Amino acid sequence: MKLSLLRTLWRPVLLTAYFAFAIAPILWVLAMSLKNSADVIATPPKFIFQPTLENYKAITVGLESYSTEALRPDFPRYFLNTLIIATSTVSVSLLLGTFAAYALARFSFRFKEDIAFTFLSFRFAPELMVILPLFVVFQKLHWIDTFAGLTVAYQLITLPFLIWVMRGFFESIPLEIEQAARVDGYTWWGVFRRVSLPLVRPGIAAVVILSFIAAWNNFIFAMILGGQETQPITLGILGFIGYERILWGQMAAATIICVIPELILAFCIQKYIVRGLTFGAVKG
Amino acid sequence: MAAIVFDHVSKRYGALPAVDDLCLEIRDKEFFVILGPSGAGKTTTLKMVAGIEPATGGTILLNGRPINHLPPEKRDVAMVFESYALYSHLTVFENIAFPCGAPGKSRPQAAVEAEVQRIAGLLGLGELLDRRPSQLSGGQRQRVALGRSLIRQPAVFLMDEPLSHLDAKIRTQMRAELKHLRESINTTILYVTHDYSEALSLADRIAFLYAGRIQQVGTPHDIYHRPANRHIAESLGDPPMNFLDGVLWAADGRVTLHTQGRSLPLPAAWAESLRPWNGCDLSIGIRPQHLRLLRASPGGEFALPGRVFVQETLGDDNLVSVVPDRPTVEQPVLMVLTEPNRVFPRDGPVHFTWQADQMHLFAKDTGQRLPGPA
Numbered sequence: 188m189k190l191s192l193l194r195t196l197w198r199p200v201l202l203t204a205y206f207a208f209a210i211a212p213i214l215w216v217l218a219m220s221l222k223n224s225a226d227v228i229a230t231p232p233k234f235i236f237q238p239t240l241e242n243y244k245a246i247t248v249g250l251e252s253y254s255t256e257a258l259r260p261d262f263p264r265y266f267l268n269t270l271i272i273a274t275s276t277v278s279v280s281l282l283l284g285t286f287a288a289y290a291l292a293r294f295s296f297r298f299k300e301d302i303a304f305t306f307l308s309f310r311f312a313p314e315l316m317v318i319l320p321l322f323v324v325f326q327k328l329h330w331i332d333t334f335a336g337l338t339v340a341y342q343l344i345t346l347p348f349l350i351w352v353m354r355g356f357f358e359s360i361p362l363e364i365e366q367a368a369r370v371d372g373y374t375w376w377g378v379f380r381r382v383s384l385p386l387v388r389p390g391i392a393a394v395v396i397l398s399f400i401a402a403w404n405n406f407i408f409a410m411i412l413g414g415q416e417t418q419p420i421t422l423g424i425l426g427f428i429g430y431e432r433i434l435w436g437q438m439a440a441a442t443i444i445c446v447i448p449e450l451i452l453a454f455c456i457q458k459y460i461v462r463g464l465t466f467g468a469v470k471g
Numbered sequence: 472m473a474a475i476v477f478d479h480v481s482k483r484y485g486a487l488p489a490v491d492d493l494c495l496e497i498r499d500k501e502f503f504v505i506l507g508p509s510g511a512g513k514t515t516t517l518k519m520v521a522g523i524e525p526a527t528g529g530t531i532l533l534n535g536r537p538i539n540h541l542p543p544e545k546r547d548v549a550m551v552f553e554s555y556a557l558y559s560h561l562t563v564f565e566n567i568a569f570p571c572g573a574p575g576k577s578r579p580q581a582a583v584e585a586e587v588q589r590i591a592g593l594l595g596l597g598e599l600l601d602r603r604p605s606q607l608s609g610g611q612r613q614r615v616a617l618g619r620s621l622i623r624q625p626a627v628f629l630m631d632e633p634l635s636h637l638d639a640k641i642r643t644q645m646r647a648e649l650k651h652l653r654e655s656i657n658t659t660i661l662y663v664t665h666d667y668s669e670a671l672s673l674a675d676r677i678a679f680l681y682a683g684r685i686q687q688v689g690t691p692h693d694i695y696h697r698p699a700n701r702h703i704a705e706s707l708g709d710p711p712m713n714f715l716d717g718v719l720w721a722a723d724g725r726v727t728l729h730t731q732g733r734s735l736p737l738p739a740a741w742a743e744s745l746r747p748w749n750g751c752d753l754s755i756g757i758r759p760q761h762l763r764l765l766r767a768s769p770g771g772e773f774a775l776p777g778r779v780f781v782q783e784t785l786g787d788d789n790l791v792s793v794v795p796d797r798p799t800v801e802q803p804v805l806m807v808l809t810e811p812n813r814v815f816p817r818d819g820p821v822h823f824t825w826q827a828d829q830m831h832l833f834a835k836d837t838g839q840r841l842p843g844p845a
Contacts, residue, residue, distance in 0.1 A: 361554070361556065363552050363554050363556040364556050364557070364558060364559075366518075366521075366523045366543070366552075366556065367550065367552055367556035367558075367619075368558070368569070369522070369523065369542070369543035369544055370521050370522070370523070370543045370544070370546075370548060370549065370550045370629075371544075371549075371569055371570040371573060371619070371623075372544045372570055372573030372574070372575070372576050372623075373544055373573050373574070374542075374544055374574065377544075377573065377574065381569075381572070382558055382560075385560045386559070386560055388560075468555070468556065468557050468558070468559035468604060469552075469554035469555055469556055469557075
């Protein structure tokens with residue numbers, strides 16, 4: 188009796204525990220973003236308070252009190268910078284990575300496995316180890332603080348991952364489907380576009396989300412290789428920690444806004460992440 | 472117009488020959504079947520014609536022009552894959568219509584739709600056009616694969632076991648359908664199967680392929696009634712052909728076959744052609760329907776003694792297994808088809824015999840057919 192109760196309950200209990208662990212900090216930050224500056228630093232923390240949108244107003248359009256200092260909030264610019272960097276990074280990775288992955292999955296050429304391994308090895312070293320040599324190179328090329336430069340640097344993070352995941356997806360397409368499409372009159376490119384690509388759509392959806400998140404949240408590359416012109420949110424948020432005071436409420440509001448694009452992307456794309464798009468193609 | 476010629480075509484995977492020095496001529500509008508056990512190189516042969524597998528030696532000619540260098544999309548062939556190879560992201564309709572979207576092949580949308588409907592009706596897929604391949608049974612998928620090739624008007628149809636995954640009833644039905652269809656499409660068909668009855672029923676001519684080599688090319692009648700070697704004889708017919716060991720004596724214008732301690736005199740007309748095999752060890756092949764069972768010894772006539780192992784009812788016939796008095800490891804029992812009203816009790820003594828002109832003689836060592844008997 189007791190045992191069977193345990194059996195039915197362990198799953199919801201564990202799930203609830205994990206959910207609480209994962210969601211609690213986000214709820215905390217959400218609450219913080221809605222508090223006024225006094226409530227934020229109240230001890231013990233206040234769970235019941237008068238919510239205010241003052242923090243959101245401050246970081247997006249600016250507060251009255253700032254206008255005397257002629258300071259417009261920087262946050263919208265950071266947000267735009269991040270959007271540019273993340274989008275261009277994912278686009279470039281997708282364009283290069285999909286073809287590279289297809290080549291590694293389907294063609295046979297010399298040093299194929301070595302090349303594949305080299306791509307993977309980009310991820311072995313922590314970012315901090317490559318950042319200094321990269322900084323020197325970028326300085327010589329005058330790529331510091333440019334969107335193009337950051338997009339190139341970010342390929343180190345997203346491209347290897349994308350290639351390895353997409354290679355697996357391409358390999359799971361039965362060879363005979365592509366052969367059949369060739370016999371049906373399509374060129375290599377036609378087959379790739381009409382058959383192979385649609386069949387790996389779930390893979391593309393997955394890598395787009397994960398690469399976008401990785402690029403969106405990157406900190407170290409942006410800090411060393413970026414600058415005033417290209418500063419993303421991850422660095423911008425640090426700006427709320429000032430010499431005189433820490434703007435906890437605004438920082439929390441900025442964090443919450445940061446999460447929104449990732450959420451929207453995930454919601455839009457998740458319907459493509461389905462298992463087994465190649466089911467039924469060839470006899471099992 | 473499409474004749475295919477294989478001119479000393481070979482395919483090796485590393486050192487392993489899959490198809491070895493294939494020479495074959497398939498005539499225009501012929502229904503040509505390549506028959507053979509699995510692993511014989513049948514599919515490889517088809518894929519070389521389709522351009523999916525490059526030949527490692529020799530030339531393949533389509534209408535007299537070498538096509539070795541052409542990519543698959545320029546060869547103007549349609550292929551049905553054994554594994555179906557359906558486009559699983561497309562519906563049945565889109566699968567069948569897929570070849571119509573190829574560059575240079577586009578037709579008006581309305582014409583494509585009408586054609587898909589016509590083919591779907593032909594193959595009994597009319598209700599399924601909106602489904603995806605994952606929602607279909609194996610037989611339905613195979614029909615979609617067939618439909619996808621039928622929508623084209625290629626120079627050659629290549630079919631790789633297109634009926635193998637259908638259940639027995641639909642298979643017979645589709646076989647008739649294919650044979651019927653063949654009149655209307657009026658195109659060369661190169662068809663691969665391991666099912667001898669399919670080959671016999673469909674083919675104008677059959678090539679028997681074994682271990683990458685052609686064993687025999689001929690009409691279904693030739694292949695069935697005059698198999699070139701023991702291997703082909705064994706592969707055609709169900710229940711399979713029976714084999715007995717024997718020795719041939721040919722001297723003084725008379726030929727005699729010795730087997731199981733008895734002698735079967737052969738027609739004197741064979742003496743001349745069989746003389747080179749005088750004293751040779753032979754395999755005697757007799758089909759189950761050509762063996763005759765006798766309850767009592769026929770006296771002076773040739774008959775071999777044995778006893779009944781078991782009797783099975785097949786409906787129209789009975790199948791009797793007989794253990795000869797001198798069974799061999801290779802052929803411990805002989806299969807005999809008899810009329811359904813005859814009853815042979817288990818372990819009962821019987822004699823069995825056959826007509827000389829209905830047996831097949833093969834050299835014991837090489838398995839080659841002897842030229843003598845018809």
